[in-house]
Amino acid sequence: MKDVASAAGVALKTVSRVVNGEPGVHPATAERVRAAIDRLGYRRNESARVLRRGRTATVGLVIEDVADPFYAGLSRAVEDVVIGHGCLLLSGSSGEEPGRERELVETFCARRVDGLIVVPAGEDHTYLRPELEAGTPVVFADRPPGAGIDVDTVLADNAGGAGEAIRHLMGHGHRRIAFLGDDPGIFTAAERLKGYREALGGLFDERLVSMRPPSLEAVRADLARMLALDDPPSALFTGNGRYTVTALRALDGRRMALVGFDDFELADLLTPRVSVVAQDPAWMGRVAAELLFRRLRGDSGPPEHIELPVRLIARGSGELLAPG
Amino acid sequence: MKDVASAAGVALKTVSRVVNGEPGVHPATAERVRAAIDRLGYRRNESARVLRRGRTATVGLVIEDVADPFYAGLSRAVEDVVIGHGCLLLSGSSGEEPGRERELVETFCARRVDGLIVVPAGEDHTYLRPELEAGTPVVFADRPPGAGIDVDTVLADNAGGAGEAIRHLMGHGHRRIAFLGDDPGIFTAAERLKGYREALGGLFDERLVSMRPPSLEAVRADLARMLALDDPPSALFTGNGRYTVTALRALDGRRMALVGFDDFELADLLTPRVSVVAQDPAWMGRVAAELLFRRLRGDSGPPEHIELPVRLIARGSGELLAPG
DNA sequence: TAACGCGCTGACAACGTTGTCTGCCGGGTC
């Protein structure tokens, strides 16, 4: 910038004015400055600008894994909103590790992001206190913050969706419905289990519940164990997209009624077509990002807790008749 | 930091030393400083640090769309390498619009990213000249830069993979093989068309080529047109994952030999199981990122042009017999 | 005892911007 100024024969401040389109510069001078900028290939140093102005025009996003379609969709939606507001997105995947979640958040904060959107992996978010007190808005998405922290949160209706799935299966005569899902330490898994359990009522049987990592071996083994029971399940409810796919592989062509949480591409091309409880990841991302920008615009109302509806898409796999 | 210094009764510089773990601070002093830091909830201002040191420890990534599984996989791999090097990732989706690609790149540059990984949407990258001259390393992935710019590039063997797909189909007796793919203005689409055409040799028939946006309507219409020919195609080669899925929908159960470019989840659960030419997006991301960091470490050899092999995964859909 | 080295600490400038304030100059008004 100094070079540009001397090349154009003006003061530093005048260049700054031209770069920022501030009024009060003679058109001819401005033209000279612009010419010098082009000639020297000058680009404003955003770090210095940030330092001086105090706002970074950057938002941080922490998710579980970009390579997971759910989070990829959410990411993309957040990105669009963020860029639409003239900001940039810093993102990172926690890989479901609380330590990495915290590291990412702290690194983002050290970079003075204007705001944060977090899909938490951990249980304890008291480490966010200093940031919250410093006025950095934070929005939690998909899962709520741990105890003692109350901030804006956007969740899906996990329990309700699970209940709907179970009622759908029961409506087709199923009484023995198994559940395959994530570790109940994960909020969404616990909520879906809750919805499953409540909808089943007295039919609940914990021998039909498996909450282990979604590896093909584990799912296959648990499924075999359940099918070997005296009163085996006739239907399956899977707790998220990964389990649905793994279960389909484990079933290996055996027909069993199935409803999965999370929609996925091709669900309608499989045989039978797979019924699902669909969330809208892009919607969730958009809502979270819009909420964040409302806070950035100064809205300081009490924390919002938004629950997005989910919807059952019946495609046939839930309608397979129960035996007998 | 000033506050911390006065709270601990030391000079600014001493706090700086403690924060950076520099040697030459008395343990007791360091402890006092750390206590003050905790008490005040101090976090270093990374912008100021960047301004002073000149390196941002940030890498920019421009892709086409995070929500596309191919780019999501690539993104995740880049992210892991970048974070493994203690840097942060700024990312953005161009949505296949050259203007947005350029905007993103320029914004990243204004933020003084240390390096860039770009999946280009446009044809003209001369706007990168100033950055390249300023010494910012740039790596192109998936598609090469436009004319006049020669930088590190990581591509897949698109033409070779397409050729392999066609030879596979021809090996099963197919002579009339249709191609559905993206606009040939997109590098990968053009290369795959080239491989298709060369492998077919004299059997090439341009009436069997459709390069339109992958909407269900367009694909369905083109497919119907081709099937209505006197000598209709008996097999289909699709130019990327989106076309494969759309074609499967358009076929709607009709059996037709098929090989698709790009592997996708569930390809092995469809009926028939779908054969594909598989790329490894994570590999591509990793290679591109490692290359970038090699440059950042000072390697200033001539630009590298890496071509990653692809691999045919025969699952059955390519082996459907040709009629007659 | 003077000189020296070493471990620790601090003062100061600089990084590249932008906000504030002041100054210059030409033209219009009384």
Added chain:
DNA sequence: GACCCGGCAGACAACGTTGTCAGCGCGTTA
């Protein structure tokens, strides 16, 4: 002719760090 006003331009400080260099006190050495 004295005054003021408005358009334009520049000087300067400040943002929060870190690199450089200088200084202080204490123990060791000649």
